[in-house]
Amino acid sequence: MCGLSLNVPPQSVYGFLGPNGAGKSTTIRMMLGLQRPDRGAISLFGRPLKDERIALLKRIGSLVESPSLYLHLTGCENLEVHRRYLGAPKRSIEDVLATVDLTSVGDRLVRHYSSGMKQRLGFAQALLGDPELLVLDEPTNGLDPAGIHEVRTLVRSIPKRRGITVFLSSHLLSEVEQVATNLAIISQGRLMFEGTREELRQRSKQQIIVEVDQPERAYALLIRFCRTVTREGNSLKIAPDGDCKPAQINSILVKEGVAVTRLTAQHPTLEDFFLELTSSPGPEREYATR
Numbered sequence: 007m008c009g010l011s012l013n014v015p016p017q018s019v020y021g022f023l024g025p026n027g028a029g030k031s032t033t034i035r036m037m038l039g040l041q042r043p044d045r046g047a048i049s050l051f052g053r054p055l056k057d058e059r060i061a062l063l064k065r066i067g068s069l070v071e072s073p074s075l076y077l078h079l080t081g082c083e084n085l086e087v088h089r090r091y092l093g094a095p096k097r098s099i100e101d102v103l104a105t106v107d108l109t110s111v112g113d114r115l116v117r118h119y120s121s122g123m124k125q126r127l128g129f130a131q132a133l134l135g136d137p138e139l140l141v142l143d144e145p146t147n148g149l150d151p152a153g154i155h156e157v158r159t160l161v162r163s164i165p166k167r168r169g170i171t172v173f174l175s176s177h178l179l180s181e182v183e184q185v186a187t188n189l190a191i192i193s194q195g196r197l198m199f200e201g202t203r204e205e206l207r208q209r210s211k212q213q214i215i216v217e218v219d220q221p222e223r224a225y226a227l228l229i230r231f232c233r234t235v236t237r238e239g240n241s242l243k244i245a246p247d248g249d250c251k252p253a254q255i256n257s258i259l260v261k262e263g264v265a266v267t268r269l270t271a272q273h274p275t276l277e278d279f280f281l282e283l284t285s286s287p288g289p290e291r292e293y294a295t296r
Contacts, residue, residue, distance in 0.1 A: 009046065010197055012190055014139075014173060017165040021186030022175040025284050029195040030175050034070070034143050037173075039063055051138075067137035067170075071144045073128025077117040081108055081127050084116060085134060092135045102130040105167060106160060122153030129160060133168065140164060141173045146181060154181065161185045183276040193284040207273055214244040214252055216259070217268035224264050231258065246271070 010033065014020045024030045035041035036048050039059055048055040050062045075084055085099045103109045106126040116124065125145065132140055142161070146154045162185050164170050176182050182189070189206060191199040199206070218224040221240050228235050228242065232250035236243045244250060252271055259266050274282075 010192065010195060012197070013200065014171060015188055016171050017169055018187045019161060019165060019172045019174060019185050021182040021189045022173060022192075023179065023182060023189065023280060024192040026177075027194075028192045028284070030192065031143065033192075034141060034175060037141060038066065038068055064135065065138045066141060067132035067135055067139070068141040069125075069128045069132045069143070069145055070141075071147050073124065073131060075116050075124060075127060078115065080113050080115055081119070081130075082112040084127060085112075085130060088131045088134055094134045094136070098134050098136065102133045105133060105164070106130045120153065121149050122156040125149060125153060125157055126160060129157075129164075133164075133170070136168075137170060139171050139173060141175075143175045144177065145174070146176065146178060154178075158185055179275075179277045179280055189276070191280060191283050198283040199279075206276070206279060209279075212246055213272050213274075214246055214255060215268065215270050215272055216242045216244065216255060216266060218242065218259060219265040219267065223262070224259055227258055227262055227264070228255065241268075 010029070012020075012022075022030060022033070032041065036043055037050065039055060051065065053062055055062055076087070079087070081103070082099060085102065089096070089099055099112075100109070103112050106129050108123065108126055108130065111119070111123065116127065119127065129140075129145075145161070146157050149157065158181060161172055161174060164172055174182060174186065183203075186203065188202055189199065190197060199209070201209075216224070216228075217240050219240075221237055221242065224242055225235060225237050228244060228250075231254070232244050233247045234245035244255065246252070252269055256266055256269055
């Protein structure tokens with residue numbers, strides 16, 4: 007780690023991303039007090055973890071991949087075991103079951119739960135202590151599409167329903183893109199980007215895609231006006247700049263008798279931006295906001 011500092015807004019869904027080996031799991035283990043840093047110190051909620059370990063960790067709930075459940079017990083009985091360990095009030099079981107939409111199956115043996123239901127029960131366990139921060143590490147691992155959808159819906163709802171901040175680490179970029187309000191991308195322990203989804207869109211480079219019947223002629227015409235034009239088959243990719251915008255591009259081509267069959271402006275996806283930041287890490291490629 008290179009002095010990693012993360013600014014996680016309250017009641018946000020904070021997507022924590024990075025390639026394998028970037029330091030995501032190490033960061034989470036240190037946040038949860040499961041691993042000590044080689045140097046420096048860990049602070050949570052602006053307080054030193056070393057000095058206030060128990061008090062700070064009580065403010066965090068966590069679910070790392072698959073939950074640890076007793077299959078021969080019911081959902082309620084599993085939560086009762088965890089409730090006693092935490093010293094949480096008895097009414098909290100009914101409360102968290104309602105949050106994860108498992109009230110109707112609370113008395114059913116967990117061995118009869120689907121994978122998605124087991125994962126939601128794991129969420130309920132993590133919520134029992136009424137934490138301020140919920141840390142999720144790969145919460146959709148091993149789930150089928152239905153289970154992934156259930157978890158996605160639950161993650162979206164938690165900040166509003168419970169007033170809890172969600173810290174979500176996952177390798178499924180498309181899933182994170184659908185639920186996260188804020189994003190952080192790290193590479194080799196270094197923060198490469200941190201901000202909202204809108205800030206990510208503003209930093210990403212828009213492209214104009216044009217499909218034409220005369221690609222060679224279209225390329226020759228547009229290269230006079232546009233700084234960056236690349237050709238792929240019958241398509242041209244153009245970086246908008248100055249007068250080189252969709253309306254002007256269409257006007258230039260039509261005026262010269264080139265038929266335009268498609269013209270769209272596209273923003274790169276989270277995956278595109280992620281690959282751009284992490285493929286060649288280094289100071290010259292950083293998009294850090296701090």
